[in-house]
Amino acid sequence: MTLVTIAQASAITGISAKMIRHYESIGLIAAPLRTENRYRHYSDSDLHDLGFIRRSRDLGFSFEDIRQLLSLWRDRGRSSAEVKAIALRHIAELDQKAAALAAMSRTLKRLAASCHGDDRPDCPILEALDPPFITETHTNP
Amino acid sequence: MTLVTIAQASAITGISAKMIRHYESIGLIAAPLRTENRYRHYSDSDLHDLGFIRRSRDLGFSFEDIRQLLSLWRDRGRSSAEVKAIALRHIAELDQKAAALAAMSRTLKRLAASCHGDDRPDCPILEALDPPFITETHTNP
């Protein structure tokens, strides 16, 4: 069993030492072994978990999702349906966020296209941000 | 000049009273009039700015961008090029984020499609998150 320091674990997994400690503090990973001088030392199993977390993060999973995924990974009796359900929900969130961003981008592109972008002050972008009318909209009369 | 309370301003602009106070605290909007009892009262001009902020926020602009956009809106001698530059930079950021999300979604969809999602434990999603090998990658020998 190889043991590495936190800086080495960071270099191997691509997760900053700062974040590794943070993952430990929120209970996402188990507390690693400590040498007499209180230095953390990570085992292969620890490194596996960190790598798992790294890949999950790269796919945009939240810590809460990662917690569940790690737990399922460890559970030999898991059903793949549980994993898939987490993934599908996350996919839906990703698609929703991407669609929202794309909608903003589309709107802005249309506005930017109609903005001449020279020294003159008139600009359809600002006009679009300008509220058209502030009437006394009594929502509660 | 109509003056409305913060709750009315919130109803009109769709920005929570909480956020309106926050915008004031960070200097995004000017401090509104106060009545003797320290209650905030918003003028049409204040409401305009809040509406402007609301629309900018809906397009995903950061507070810093909004600060500049508002300042340009007020500046009669602005050049539309300045506004367009902010918009184009923001569009690039939006597209980049959307592309990143879409890439995650694509990867996950591929994995989810190959996961049978039943009671059996084997799952390509978990396999993808599983680091393939933890060799002793001595980055610093």
Add this chain to the structure above:
DNA sequence: ATTGACCTTACCACAATGGGAGGGTGGTAT
């Protein structure tokens, strides 16, 4: 014995938003 590279904990910060505590104000209903 000093330097420099590592490690430790413990704070603070970000963007944008919400929640809640604890207290003041004002109008209305009894």
Add this chain to the structure above:
DNA sequence: ATACCACCCTCCCATTGTGGTAAGGTCAAT
């Protein structure tokens, strides 16, 4: 008058994921 309710106020804390910084301990080599 008094109780009640709706509104307002200021503070503080939480979120998510990441980074910074400070102040100190440890260790190997010079």
